[in-house]
Amino acid sequence: MLEHLAAIAADGILLGLIYAIAGLGLSLVLGIMGIVNVAHSAFIMLGSFFAFELFERLGIDPIISFFLALPVFFVLGTVVYRMLLTRLERVAQAQGLVAMFGLMVLIENLGTIVWTTDTRVITASYTNSSVVVGGLFIAKVKLIAGILALALTAIFWAFLRFTLVGRAIRAMSQNRDAAMSAGIDVRRLSTMMFGLGIACAGAAGVALAMIFPFSPNTQVQWLAWAFLVVILGGLGNVANTLVAGLIVGLLQTLCAAFLPFDYVYLVLYVLLAAVLVLRREGLTLAVRRAI
Amino acid sequence: MLSLFFLPSTRESASGRIYRRAPWLLALSVLALYGVLGRQLFLLSTLGTVFLYIALTQAWNILGGYGGYLNFGMVTFFGVGAYTSAVLFQYWEISPFLTAPFAGITSAALALLIGIPTLRIRGAYFALITLIITFAVQILVLDMPFTQGALGIYLQPLSLTPLGVERLFYYLFLACAALVTLLVYAIEHSNFGWALVAIREDEDAAEIIGIRTVEVKWIANCLAGFVAGVVGGLYAQRILYIEPTGTFAFDISLNVVLMAVIGGAGTWQGPLIGAPLVLLVADALRVTFTSEVNRAIFSVIVILIALFIPGGIMGLWTRWGRGRAEKAAAGGTQGARADEQSVQ
Amino acid sequence: MNMSRTTSTLRIQEIVAGYTPGHPVLRGVNLVAKPGHITVVLGPNGAGKSTLLRSIAGFLRPSSGSIVLGETEISALPPHRHIERGIALLPQGRSTFPELTVTENIELGGWTMRSDRKRLRRAVEAMFERYSHLRELRNKPTGALSGGQQRAVEIARLIVSDPTVLLIDEPSVGLSPIVASQVYRELQALKAEGRAILLVDQDVRAAINVADYVYVLNSGRNDIEGDSSAFHGDLGAMVRRWLGV
Numbered sequence: 001m002l003e004h005l006a007a008i009a010a011d012g013i014l015l016g017l018i019y020a021i022a023g024l025g026l027s028l029v030l031g032i033m034g035i036v037n038v039a040h041s042a043f044i045m046l047g048s049f050f051a052f053e054l055f056e057r058l059g060i061d062p063i064i065s066f067f068l069a070l071p072v073f074f075v076l077g078t079v080v081y082r083m084l085l086t087r088l089e090r091v092a093q094a095q096g097l098v099a100m101f102g103l104m105v106l107i108e109n110l111g112t113i114v115w116t117t118d119t120r121v122i123t124a125s126y127t128n129s130s131v132v133v134g135g136l137f138i139a140k141v142k143l144i145a146g147i148l149a150l151a152l153t154a155i156f157w158a159f160l161r162f163t164l165v166g167r168a169i170r171a172m173s174q175n176r177d178a179a180m181s182a183g184i185d186v187r188r189l190s191t192m193m194f195g196l197g198i199a200c201a202g203a204a205g206v207a208l209a210m211i212f213p214f215s216p217n218t219q220v221q222w223l224a225w226a227f228l229v230v231i232l233g234g235l236g237n238v239a240n241t242l243v244a245g246l247i248v249g250l251l252q253t254l255c256a257a258f259l260p261f262d263y264v265y266l267v268l269y270v271l272l273a274a275v276l277v278l279r280r281e282g283l284t285l286a287v288r289r290a291i
Numbered sequence: 292m293l294s295l296f297f298l299p300s301t302r303e304s305a306s307g308r309i310y311r312r313a314p315w316l317l318a319l320s321v322l323a324l325y326g327v328l329g330r331q332l333f334l335l336s337t338l339g340t341v342f343l344y345i346a347l348t349q350a351w352n353i354l355g356g357y358g359g360y361l362n363f364g365m366v367t368f369f370g371v372g373a374y375t376s377a378v379l380f381q382y383w384e385i386s387p388f389l390t391a392p393f394a395g396i397t398s399a400a401l402a403l404l405i406g407i408p409t410l411r412i413r414g415a416y417f418a419l420i421t422l423i424i425t426f427a428v429q430i431l432v433l434d435m436p437f438t439q440g441a442l443g444i445y446l447q448p449l450s451l452t453p454l455g456v457e458r459l460f461y462y463l464f465l466a467c468a469a470l471v472t473l474l475v476y477a478i479e480h481s482n483f484g485w486a487l488v489a490i491r492e493d494e495d496a497a498e499i500i501g502i503r504t505v506e507v508k509w510i511a512n513c514l515a516g517f518v519a520g521v522v523g524g525l526y527a528q529r530i531l532y533i534e535p536t537g538t539f540a541f542d543i544s545l546n547v548v549l550m551a552v553i554g555g556a557g558t559w560q561g562p563l564i565g566a567p568l569v570l571l572v573a574d575a576l577r578v579t580f581t582s583e584v585n586r587a588i589f590s591v592i593v594i595l596i597a598l599f600i601p602g603g604i605m606g607l608w609t610r611w612g613r614g615r616a617e618k619a620a621a622g623g624t625q626g627a628r629a630d631e632q633s634v635q
Numbered sequence: 636m637n638m639s640r641t642t643s644t645l646r647i648q649e650i651v652a653g654y655t656p657g658h659p660v661l662r663g664v665n666l667v668a669k670p671g672h673i674t675v676v677l678g679p680n681g682a683g684k685s686t687l688l689r690s691i692a693g694f695l696r697p698s699s700g701s702i703v704l705g706e707t708e709i710s711a712l713p714p715h716r717h718i719e720r721g722i723a724l725l726p727q728g729r730s731t732f733p734e735l736t737v738t739e740n741i742e743l744g745g746w747t748m749r750s751d752r753k754r755l756r757r758a759v760e761a762m763f764e765r766y767s768h769l770r771e772l773r774n775k776p777t778g779a780l781s782g783g784q785q786r787a788v789e790i791a792r793l794i795v796s797d798p799t800v801l802l803i804d805e806p807s808v809g810l811s812p813i814v815a816s817q818v819y820r821e822l823q824a825l826k827a828e829g830r831a832i833l834l835v836d837q838d839v840r841a842a843i844n845v846a847d848y849v850y851v852l853n854s855g856r857n858d859i860e861g862d863s864s865a866f867h868g869d870l871g872a873m874v875r876r877w878l879g880v
Contacts, residue, residue, distance in 0.1 A: 036415035038363070038422065087598045094359040094491065095597045097415050098552055101363055101422075102593035105545060109587040164749055167739050171732040178730040181692055182792065183718035183747040220541075224423035231416075260434075265427050276408040276416060 007136050008253045014138070014146035016249020018207045020242045021149045022222055023229025024156060025200030031236020032173040032193055035085065038100040041223035042107035043198050047073065047205020048214040049115055055122050062122055062210045066148050069202040077198025081191045111216030119215045127210075145207040152203055156196075157238040169193055173236060228268060231275050315563075319469060326461045335457040337574075339529075341567050342464035343522055347543070348550040348562035349471040350518035354511035355548075356556035357484055359491030360410065364421035366543035367405075367428050368398040368516045372523025373538050377444040378437060380527075387446065391524035398520025399513040410508040413494055422544075429539040443534030446527060460529050467525070471518050476559045487511060491557070542586075546570075549589050552596055555605025564604050642670035642829050643705030645691070645722075645800050650700030650710070652690040659698065660686040662855040668800065668833045673826050675842045675863070676835045678852035684835040685727060687852070688802045691833070692724040693717050704800065718747050721799035725806065731785050731792070733778030737769055740777050744792030762791040783814035790821060800831045807838050819845050843867065 026040045047069050054060040054068070084103065088096040126140045133143075160166040169189055172179045180186050208214065208222065225248065233244030251271070255264040322338070329335050347365060355361045372394035376387035387394070405424060409417040432438045449456055478484040486507045489497035497504050527533050546569060554565020569589070576585045596603055602610075645668040653659035660683045668674040676684050689695045691702055693714035702710040704720055712720070731740050741759050748755045763770045766787050772780060777788050786806070793801065803822065807815035815838075823845055826832050836842035843849060846863040 036419060038415075038419065084594070084598065091598065091601055092359070092491075093415070094355075094361055094556075095601050097361050097418055098548065099594050099597035101361070101418075101548065102590040102597060106587055106590035106594070109583045109590065112583040113581070113587065164742065164746075167735060168743060168746060171735060171740075171743050174732040174734055175730050177694065177714075177726050178732065178789075178792075179743070180694070180714040181718065181724040181726065182744050183715050183796070184743070185713075185715045220423055220426055223419070224426060227419055227423065265430050269424065269427050272420070273408040276412065276420075 003135070004257075007138075008257050009250065010133075010136055010138055011142065012250035012253035013246055014142040014249070015211075015252060016246035017146040017149040017153070017242075018204065018211070018245075019225055019229050019248050020245025021152050021200055021207065022204040023226040023233065023245055024153060024238065024241050025197035025204065026226045027230040027233060027241045028156075028200070028236055028238075029194055029197035030230060031234070032169060033190055034173075035088075035194070036097065036100070037197065038097065038223070039104040039107060040197075040201055040226060041219045041221075042104045042111075043073065043076075043201035044205040044208065044222045044226070045111055045214065045216055045219035046076075046107065047202035048209035049111065049120075049205075049216075050202060051206040051209045052115075052120055052122055052214075055124070062124055062206055063144060063148065066203055066206045069206050070152075070199045073202030074195040074199040076202070077195035078191050080198065081194040085190075085194065086187065108216055108219060111219075115216055117215050117217050119213045119218075120209075121213045122209050124210070139211075141210050145210045149204075149207050152200070153238060153242050156200070157242075160238060165189070165192075170236075224268065224272075228272050228275075231272065322465060323462075326458055326465065329458075329461075330454065332453060332457050335454075335461045337570070339457065339461045339464045341570055342461070342468040343526065344546060344550060344566040344570065345468035345562050346464065346471045346522050347519055348547050348554075348566050349468070349475045349559070350515040350522075351547045352475055352551055352556060352559075352562055353478060353487070353514050354508060355515075356551055356558070356561065357479070357487035357491065358508060358511050360508060360512075361415075361418040361548070362421045362512075362515065362544075363418050363548065364423075364425040364544050365515070365519060365547040366539055366541065367421070367425045368402060368519035369523040369526070369543055370425075370432070370535075370539040371401050371428065372398045372520030373527040373533050374432060374438060374444075374523075375520065376524035376527045377446060377533050380446050381439075381444050382437075384447075387524050387528035391521045394524030395517040395521035398523065399517040402512045402516025403509060406509045406512040410512060411505050425539060425541065425544060429535050432535045432539065438535070441534060441536075443532055444527075446531045446533075448531055449528070456529075460525070463525055464522075467518075467522055472559060472563065474514075475562075479559050483507065483510070488557070542582075545586065545589075546573075549593055551603075552593055553603050555603035555608075557602070558605040558609075561603060561605045568604075642799055642831070643721075644669050645831055645833065646701075646703045647687075647691065648701045648703070650687075650690060650697040650702065652686060652695050652697040652700075654695070656698075660855050661690065661697070663700070663857075664852065664855070665857055666833075666850055668831045669848075670799065670831045671826060671829050672847040673822060673832045673834055673845050675846035675849045676833065676852060677839055677842065677849060678858070681854075682852040683855040684852060685804055686855075688724065688804050688833070688835050692722065692802055718796055718798060721797075722802065723793045723796070723798035723800070724802040725789060725793050725804060727804040728808065729782075729785060729789075731777035731780075731788050734776055736774050736776055737780070737788050738773045740788050741769075741791045741795050744795040747796055758795050758797070762795050766791055782810055783817070786810060786814065786818060790818075794825065798830070800833070801825060803832060803834045805835060805837060807836070807841060815841065 022044060026037055029035050029037045029040075050069055050072065051062045051065040054065045055062060060068075080103070084099055088099060124141065126144065129140045130137045131140050131143060132138075160170055168179065168184050169192075171182075172184060172186055172189055176186060229241060229244045229248050232247060233240040233242075251267065252264055255267050259267070325338075326335070347369065351362055351365050375394040375397040376390045379385050379390045379393070380387060405420060406417075409420045433440050438444070449459070451459065478487075486497065486502045486504075489500070489502055490504050490507060494504055550562055550565035550569045552565070553569060554563065555561030573585060573589070576588065580588070600606060647664060647666040649663045649665060650661055651659045651663055652661045664683070664687060666674070666676070666687075676687060678684050686695065690697050693709075693712050693716070697710050700710070701708055704722065707720070709717070709720060709722070717724070732743065735743070738759065741762050742755065745755045745758050748758060763773065769784070769787055769791065772784060777785055780788065806818045806822070810818065819841055822832055822834065834842055834846070843863050843866050848860070849863050849866050850860045851858040
């Protein structure tokens with residue numbers, strides 16, 4: 001029994017690490033820039049298919065795709081920001097939200113046109129093998145994806161904390177006017193930040209694709225998970241997002257072990273509602289200027 | 292700035308008001324008449340769908356258009372309404388015509404349930420939650436024993452000729468559309484409507500002047516839920532068979548947003564323009580494109596409208612009208628400005 | 636640190652600016668801020684004082700008129716380009732980055748020097764020498780500091796890049812009288828280093844005490860102006876006039 005629980009916990013922690021990076025991009029873009037990126041999970045889906053295509057066509061391992069996704073999706077994010085969001089700064093909040101919604105629908109349907117609604121999986125050489133760690137059988141693929149996710153989280157944390165640019169990004173979210181008068185080009189940093197958020201979504205998509213089946217039209221479920229991580233962890237804080245991801249991951253595996261499969265979603269939504277009620281002050285503050 | 296649109300124009304004379312309303316009343320009478328005279332099943336059925344969407348879009352419009360809180364999961368209310376009626380028929384054999392109000396109440400209750408956590412906080416949380424809750428409700432419906440999961444529920448066909456059925460639903464949905472439009476018109480010209488617009492424009496200011504913003508949002512959301520529930524209940528009787536995937540199709544949520552945004556959210560005329568236009572264009576596109584391409588095209592249109600034509604077609608129309616009025620008044624104002632300058 | 640400061644005069648001519656088109660807050664303001672001078676802008680609420688500073692700092696683009704620093708027209712520059720020209724704004728109210736430490740705050744004031752890390756580090760170190768009481772707080776987040784300490788961080792952040800023109804908006808609001816007087820003394824020290832200081836203030840008496848030249852705005856236009864000595868006498872009358880008594 002105890003061993004069983006330990007296996008569940010290990011599973012939950014590894015999944016939680018991946019949920020953390022799925023939520024991280026959303027959290028940073030929302031917390032630092034005040035943009036509710038409804039299309040976040042659409043980019044996650046693109047990340048999954050990015051790995052899928054590289055794997056199927058060129059035989060590139062998802063581990064490599066994970067790192068390739070970062071620059072590719074960063075550029076994609078900056079292009080989207082330049083095209084849509086610079087314009088959005090000038091329109092009302094609801095308009096911006098509609099545009100992001102449109103973007104989500106666009107990406108999802110472009111995805112469906114290219115890849116159809118079929119469910120795909122990536123079967124790498126290590127997909128079905130497991131390793132024994134301290135007497136526990138752990139799926140190798142989850143271990144790999146979890147470690148990659150943890151590494152990415154650590155990189156983001158260090159970037160925002162220890163580099164001047166990272167501090168400037170945090171400064172921008174804390175006092176925009178003062179940041180501008182200090183000479184910080186807020187628009188350029190915002191573009192960069194959004195690019196980083198999308199890079200994170202893309203990498204999360206790769207990591208998720210290593211473990212779960214995916215298709216273009218089921219992407220919204222990742223929005224639900226990512227969003228839960230965000231509101232649980234608060235906005236724009238990397239360390240808290242990591243903890244929130246772990247909680248969600250553990251919760252999911254525990255529910256899945258003791259409840260019929262689909263009740264996981266029920267628990268998820270009850271938790272979502274409860275957290276929204278409890279944390280509402282903290283959540284309101286950050287979205288003052290928001291889209 | 293947008294709120295300028297909502298300032299009542301100078302008091303009109305009674306004749307002026309009739310003149311303004313006449314085209315709409317005329318259109319309504321023509322449509323009512325067509326219900327009797329029309330014999331083409333396809334046209335009656337298509338128009339019925341247009342009316343159904345007008346009702347849904349108007350309902351969305353209350354909180355989404357006037358209040359600025361967007362519901363990306365309108366289908367949740369619609370689907371729950373449809374299932375309420377269907378389940379009541381399944382177990383007690385009550386006709387959906389009788390249970391439609393109850394379907395509305397169920398959906399309104401759900402709207403309240405969703406609204407309590409999400410509408411107390413500002414910002415886009417409501418929009419996000421409505422988007423992802425559709426997914427959850429669909430899964431629940433698939434798994435609950437009393438909804439019969441993926442098997443779905445069959446309803447009793449009405450003992451009418453096909454033409455009779457189409458006519459019946461033509462009138463039912465026409466009535467729904469007209470009543471909800473009337474409701475939205477009344478809201479637009481009421482304190483409640485003003486409160487919603489105030490919330491959209493500046494929620495802090497709205498609170499300061501004493502608007503109970505949270506309650507206003509809750510009521511608006513429940514109204515939307517009620518309307519969508521009633522329409523959903525009637526819809527169940529119309530198509531006679533409901534199952535989770537089709538009833539909770541994301542397309543319905545999407546269409547409602549498209550119609551409101553393209554027609555002009557936050558005006559009572561917007562959905563009247565948007566619903567037929569979107570369905571017409573969608574039908575035309577369907578001949579040549581798959582539905583994915585179709586949706587991709589619409590999503591690009593929506594992005595462009597959101598970015599460049601806030602207010603949709605109604606927004607353009609109002610601006611055009613104002614532009615003309617300003618041109619006409621330009622000579623006078625310039626004189627006035629010159630006076631002001633010389634005084635100071 | 637003021638070895639090679641190029642000192643230039645800030646000249647504002649007939650600027651018109653506002654937040655909604657057709658309703659300017661500033662309706663033609665003229666003003667000159669000279670190096671080594673504290674130029675004070677006074678006026679009743681809504682006269683356009685803060686708007687004026689925001690326009691000069693680039694946050695609000697004037698619809699007409701000119702803002703010239705030395706020989707260069709700067710009215711079209713975005714806010715973040717002003718510091719390169721030596722113009723720094725201290726915004727109204729608290730403006731530190733509360734979750735960043737004192738050092739990090741001051742460092743960001745030298746953002747434009749970031750390509751030369753050594754120089755940046757030296758400049759930050761110079762600030763700790765100048766405001767030595769900040770040194771022991773250097774690793775604390777500024778949100779945890781007292782109001783006076785935060786103001787010191789703001790001033791250090793403002794001058795770490797050694798700007799020549801300082802735009803100061805309501806520096807004493809929310810501070811105790813003792814701290815406020817320290818702030819005004821610091822402004823005089825900064826002026827003595829040859830900087831041009833443009834000070835907008837509600838605290839009329841304190842501002843006039845440090846001023847070299849005073850402008851009074853009313854309804855977005857120049858009202859009266861003169862050497863500060865001219866204002867010492869009839870202060871009461873002026874303030875009463877603003878209140879409409």
